[in-house]
Amino acid sequence: MTIFTLMRFLPVFCLLLNIPNFSLADLNEATPRPSPIKEKASEKQLLPAAGERVFGIDFNTNSLPGAPTQSGFRGISGLQDGANGTSLSVTVNGIDITLSKTGTADFNFRGFNATTDSVMPGGPTSLSGVVADFIATTDGPITVTMKGLPAGDYLFRSWHLEPHTGPGLGFASGSSSTDPQWLAIEWNGTTQSTILTTALGEAGLDRTAISNDDIPSLECVLLVEAGKPVKVTWKGFLLSENISYVLINGFEICETNPKS
Numbered sequence: 001m002t003i004f005t006l007m008r009f010l011p012v013f014c015l016l017l018n019i020p021n022f023s024l025a026d027l028n029e030a031t032p033r034p035s036p037i038k039e040k041a042s043e044k045q046l047l048p049a050a051g052e053r054v055f056g057i058d059f060n061t062n063s064l065p066g067a068p069t070q071s072g073f074r075g076i077s078g079l080q081d082g083a084n085g086t087s088l089s090v091t092v093n094g095i096d097i098t099l100s101k102t103g104t105a106d107f108n109f110r111g112f113n114a115t116t117d118s119v120m121p122g123g124p125t126s127l128s129g130v131v132a133d134f135i136a137t138t139d140g141p142i143t144v145t146m147k148g149l150p151a152g153d154y155l156f157r158s159w160h161l162e163p164h165t166g167p168g169l170g171f172a173s174g175s176s177s178t179d180p181q182w183l184a185i186e187w188n189g190t191t192q193s194t195i196l197t198t199a200l201g202e203a204g205l206d207r208t209a210i211s212n213d214d215i216p217s218l219e220c221v222l223l224v225e226a227g228k229p230v231k232v233t234w235k236g237f238l239l240s241e242n243i244s245y246v247l248i249n250g251f252e253i254c255e256t257n258p259k260s
């Protein structure tokens with residue numbers, strides 16, 4: 001078995017053995033991660049610096065009062081528990097972006113302006129508009145397909161914070177009330193990064209003033225070939241259940257620095 005085959009099937013082995021999953025950074029370091037905070041830090045050490053943003057997507061609930069769209073991002077809006085379909089498309093800066101899911105349930109949108117026990121976080125974060133709301137599913141992965149990116153290396157980053165302030169974790173917990181759920185991103189058939197999701201409430205961060213480091217994020221480098229679409233898939237899983245919740249506040253594609 002090659003190291004690449006091992007890396008591809010490692011999450012499945014971990015699930016079968018009921019042990020925590022490992023990231024690429026953990027594999028490289030050959031040490032288990034003691035906490036998602038350390039894991040996140042170690043992953044960032046392997047990534048290039050972000051250069052200019054090619055585009056950013058901010059998922060919004062469209063309930064009143066109006067949804068906050070992060071400055072410099074394109075908003076994609078939908079209804080809480082509404083008929084949002086299973087495919088959403090937008091074109092930004094000449095890049096065709098399509099969100100799709102294999103589960104039959106419609107996309108769901110949640111956030112502070114549609115739920116009385118959710119808030120828009122404040123404090124020293126530059127991402128309040130992004131993490132105020134999110135797109136979600138309860139029945140499986142979400143895939144984004146991007147067409148039109150010029151060939152090169154890009155930094156992909158997505159954010160996963162539930163703005164819920166109630167006693168549970170909301171979508172950050174799957175079907176449990178308080179156990180945080182793992183999220184992973186896959187590209188090119190391989191798990192690139194994993195993270196534990198959390199919420200603003202007591203079972204999570206337990207505060208509404210946050211910094212960017214408080215926001216669970218997934219990052220990886222995408223190697224884009226000319227004329228070929230790029231697909232990234234978010235998968236959620238709990239170690240003890242065969243269920244997949246996914247919540248995504250937004251994501252961005254940045255050039256790497258130096259640009260390749």
Ligand SMILES: [Ca+2]
Nearest residue numbers: 059068129130
């Ligand atoms: Ca937003």
